Amino acid sequence: MNPSSWWLFLRFAQREVTNRFAGSLLGGLWALLHPLALLLIYNFVFTSVLKIRPPPETAVPFLVFLALALWPWLAFSESVMRGTMSVVGNAALVKKIPFAHELVVYAAVAASFVLQLTGFAVVLAFLAFTGHALHWSGLPLVLYGLLALACLGTGMALLLGALQVFVRDVEQGLVPLMGILFYLCPILYTVSMVPPWMREWMWLNPVAVLIEAVREALLQGRLLPSAAEWQAGGLCLALLLAGRLVFRRLSPHFEEAL
Amino acid sequence: MSAVPDEPPLISLRKVGKAYPVHASAASQLASLWAKLRGVPHAASSFQALQDISFDVRRGESTALVGVNGAGKSTLLKVIAGVVKPSSGEMVTRGRVGALLELGAGFHPEYTGRENIGLSCALMGLSPAETRQHVGRIVEFADIGAHIEQPVKHYSSGMVVRLGFAVATALTPDVLITDEVLSVGDESFQRKCIAWMERYLEGGGTLLLCSHSMYHVQKLCSRALWIDGGRVRMADDAAEVTRQYLTWHDERSAAARKLQPVAQAAGGSLYQVRSMRLNDRADDEPLVLPEKGTLTVSGTVYSPDDRVPQVAVGMVRLDGTPVAGCYSEMDGFALRKLEPHLYAYTLVLPELPLLPGPYVARSHAMDPEGMRMFDHVELRFDIAGRSRETGFVKLDHRWS
Numbered sequence: 001m002n003p004s005s006w007w008l009f010l011r012f013a014q015r016e017v018t019n020r021f022a023g024s025l026l027g028g029l030w031a032l033l034h035p036l037a038l039l040l041i042y043n044f045v046f047t048s049v050l051k052i053r054p055p056p057e058t059a060v061p062f063l064v065f066l067a068l069a070l071w072p073w074l075a076f077s078e079s080v081m082r083g084t085m086s087v088v089g090n091a092a093l094v095k096k097i098p099f100a101h102e103l104v105v106y107a108a109v110a111a112s113f114v115l116q117l118t119g120f121a122v123v124l125a126f127l128a129f130t131g132h133a134l135h136w137s138g139l140p141l142v143l144y145g146l147l148a149l150a151c152l153g154t155g156m157a158l159l160l161g162a163l164q165v166f167v168r169d170v171e172q173g174l175v176p177l178m179g180i181l182f183y184l185c186p187i188l189y190t191v192s193m194v195p196p197w198m199r200e201w202m203w204l205n206p207v208a209v210l211i212e213a214v215r216e217a218l219l220q221g222r223l224l225p226s227a228a229e230w231q232a233g234g235l236c237l238a239l240l241l242a243g244r245l246v247f248r249r250l251s252p253h254f255e256e257a258l
Numbered sequence: 259m260s261a262v263p264d265e266p267p268l269i270s271l272r273k274v275g276k277a278y279p280v281h282a283s284a285a286s287q288l289a290s291l292w293a294k295l296r297g298v299p300h301a302a303s304s305f306q307a308l309q310d311i312s313f314d315v316r317r318g319e320s321t322a323l324v325g326v327n328g329a330g331k332s333t334l335l336k337v338i339a340g341v342v343k344p345s346s347g348e349m350v351t352r353g354r355v356g357a358l359l360e361l362g363a364g365f366h367p368e369y370t371g372r373e374n375i376g377l378s379c380a381l382m383g384l385s386p387a388e389t390r391q392h393v394g395r396i397v398e399f400a401d402i403g404a405h406i407e408q409p410v411k412h413y414s415s416g417m418v419v420r421l422g423f424a425v426a427t428a429l430t431p432d433v434l435i436t437d438e439v440l441s442v443g444d445e446s447f448q449r450k451c452i453a454w455m456e457r458y459l460e461g462g463g464t465l466l467l468c469s470h471s472m473y474h475v476q477k478l479c480s481r482a483l484w485i486d487g488g489r490v491r492m493a494d495d496a497a498e499v500t501r502q503y504l505t506w507h508d509e510r511s512a513a514a515r516k517l518q519p520v521a522q523a524a525g526g527s528l529y530q531v532r533s534m535r536l537n538d539r540a541d542d543e544p545l546v547l548p549e550k551g552t553l554t555v556s557g558t559v560y561s562p563d564d565r566v567p568q569v570a571v572g573m574v575r576l577d578g579t580p581v582a583g584c585y586s587e588m589d590g591f592a593l594r595k596l597e598p599h600l601y602a603y604t605l606v607l608p609e610l611p612l613l614p615g616p617y618v619a620r621s622h623a624m625d626p627e628g629m630r631m632f633d634h635v636e637l638r639f640d641i642a643g644r645s646r647e648t649g650f651v652k653l654d655h656r657w658s
């Protein structure tokens with residue numbers, strides 16, 4: 001990115017963050033309150049109603065087990081959703097002002113990750129403070145996993161955001177898709193709990209592999225990615241490049257369809 | 259304001275065309291999306307907004323686009339501004355191109371004027387340091403007082419326009435592209451715009467503007483392109499293009515009132531103009547006169563009772579606005595008898611003080627008393643010239 005694109009990206013990202021809370025009284029606090037509410041309701045349903053226990057080797061309460069995967073998932077899913085809507089949402093700019101359209105997608109993804117990961121950091125700090133044994137040595141793998149998820153989120157947002165301009169059904173399909181993907185990922189469970197035949201196919205879903213990696217890193221302190229995790233990261237990178245290719249093919253035609 | 263010949267043009271278009279797809283069905287929509295992804299042209303039904311446009315804009319050679327609504331002017335500006343990709347042809351731009359397609363485009367209503375300046379400057383490619391450098395001047399030029407710290411949603415449309423213009427002009431681009439900017443805002447803002455543009459032009463700037471105001475076109479631009487149906491109908495100096503365009507425009511609005519052919523019916527019981535000529539020309543082509551030229555209207559009037567008829571010669575603009583009328587009866591002129599029942603007249607109008615444009619001369623037959631006006635015959639004539647005064651009469655004047 002050349003410097004002026006970089007500044008524009010920062011402006012867009014900053015606006016993306018402030019837009020979200022503009023006019024609300026609690027402002028940025030919502031970025032934390034919303035996932036906390038989700039966390040508490042899942043915890044209630046799974047531990048008090050369904051009486052599910054995390055596998056014994058994790059040795060942490062379900063609430064902690066869930067929290068470690070929930071925030072990375074939210075960062076990813078929110079980035080895809082907001083990124084997909086970003087081009088259409090900025091139609092007024094796209095139609096009147098020449099600029100690199102992909103910057104609004106990058107900004108939407110970046111803002112989603114920054115907000116959710118800030119929440120994640122607060123939660124991790126809180127867990128550490130309350131005496132839960134998190135392994136900080138796993139931090140490199142955590143960062144790897146989050147970075148790969150960000151690549152994937154960007155790639156999907158570029159792809160879907162460009163398609164959304166021409167086919168408005170994309171948004172309609174995306175909501176159920178993300179709902180299904182949530183349950184296909186080891187967020188409420190671990191990979192060790194799924195039936196073996198399904199485990200064989202898990203590698204096809206890089207989100208599942210990477211979220212599991214982040215949680216494992218924090219619970220067990222694993223430092224480096226496994227072969228499967230490198231593979232998932234590679235897949236994310238490939239999707240990012242593919243998404244960018246599609247976006248760049250379609251972006252000169254955006255004005256026709258907006 | 260003259261063009262710099264050795265420098266390559268700032269904007270250069272060669273056979274540029276733009277087609278907008280028109281989708282009848284979801285299937286054709288998907289097919290065209292697939293074609294775009296593969297980067298091949300899709301032969302769906304399309305609306306050809308621009309076709310075969312070629313022209314150059316050189317430094318100092320400000321150019322105007324004129325044409326009726328829907329002719330393709332705005333699309334062409336969008337193509338040059340880089341918002342729309344041409345579907346055929348080539349376009350090259352050099353230097354910093356500033357585009358002002360809509361004043362205040364990109365302003366977010368929830369943010370203050372000052373915050374919006376920040377994003378607008380970033381969109382124009384300024385770094386935060388450069389933005390800080392310009393923001394004072396922008397605020398000063400917009401001149402909206404304490405409102406600059408208020409959300410844009412509380413602005414009047416005039417204030418939005420002021421701020422938009424202030425932002426867009428902060429950079430002094432090599433070429434400034436504007437679409438009907440001069441038609442918005444209040445009187446004092448328009449004055450400010452014009453003053454800024456004149457300073458900009460004096461400083462070597464180049465405008466590419468789109469306007470329905472021929473006054474602005476002639477005042478600000480040396481060249482003009484007349485866009486009609488997505489094509490360049492005429493490209494020449496601004497005075498010539500605006501004159502031809504206005505003529506065509508007036509003709510279009512006058513199309514309902516078709517000029518009557520010279521009446522030839524023999525006999526009859528009414529006073530009647532039988533023939534009419536301008537400057538003794540026999541052909542049907544409209545007469546073209548220079549400014550301050552001499553017009554001679556001559557003709558014959560039929561008198562059923564062979565008493566000497568009267569004649570009135572009038573002039574109207576192409577749209578029917580009366581310009582002047584002369585009556586033989588008032589001036590005490592008696593028509594010459596050519597043969598029984600046929601009388602001739604000649605009216606000389608020296609140094610016609612009309613401004614350039616299309617006009618129609620009319621001869622009305624009147625009864626000998628000068629009381630009743632009968633049918634008329636009319637002929638078209640044009641005044642050519644480059645005067646930029648407005649109205650249609652060239653009044654003798656001096657300034658002191």
